């Protein structure tokens with residue numbers, strides 16, 4: 001099995017979730033269908049609650065932003081089954097959420113709302129967060145050598161904590177020193193990685209970032225971060241050029257710490 005070195009200067013590991021710690025199928029076949037199935041009911045039940053009002057406010061601001069940027073947005077059609085203003089407003093939010101999900105948008109508004117919707121699914125035991133088998137032992141080894149471990153995902157910090165807090169391997173939250181989501185910036189934006197380094201309190205060169213998405217890898221690399229691309233079954237295929245350019249692993253167990261006893 002080929003190993004990839006984690007440079008001796010690395011003091012922090014930064015981990016993506018979907019396609020890296022967790023199968024894409026868990027997100028696409030379990031988490032997202034849960035939202036689609038419960039969306040209308042959830043909004044009707046929680047519509048008057050502050051958290052839901054804030055989520056809807058953020059989603060509406062996102063719609064305005066999308067309109068300004070001339071991004072396609074579904075046109076609200078008159079639906080004969082909808083009567084009250086509340087029903088109409090809920091239907092509008094449902095349509096927008098479904099539209100954003102169909103486009104796999106990573107907007108903070110969508111991700112925050114999804115995180116709130118998943119809370120009941122996790123706490124009731126209906127959903128358990130999946131993690132690849134090599135993830136937990138590797139993180140324990142890194143931590144044993146004094147490395148810090150952080151998560152950076154488009155999923156909201158709350159959604160991240162639910163996934164790892166209610167995982168198939170139990171509560172894993174003690175394994176992480178912190179969590180970042182798109183409120184620090186998009187994962188394809190170099191500035192986000194500079195901000196993360198600043199927030200962690202280290203130089204970008206001291207961070208090793210693991211991700212399955214090469215656009216994220218490129219942005220991190222441009223910030224000076226060391227990058228390893230994770231190749232898991234079901235992840236997006238890499239081009240020959242990408243395969244040649246990046247250090248690749250199919251399992252965290254292939255990562256070897258350099259210069260540590």
Ligand SMILES: CSCCC(=O)C(=O)COP(=O)(O)O
Pocket residue numbers: 016017018019027031106111152153154155156159160163187
């Ligand atoms: C962590 S919650 C579910 C995952 C999700 O919604 C998502 O967009 C995953 O994005 P990632 O940045 O982890 O690839």
Ligand SMILES: [Mg+2]
Pocket residue numbers: 016017018019020211212213
């Ligand atoms: Mg990913």
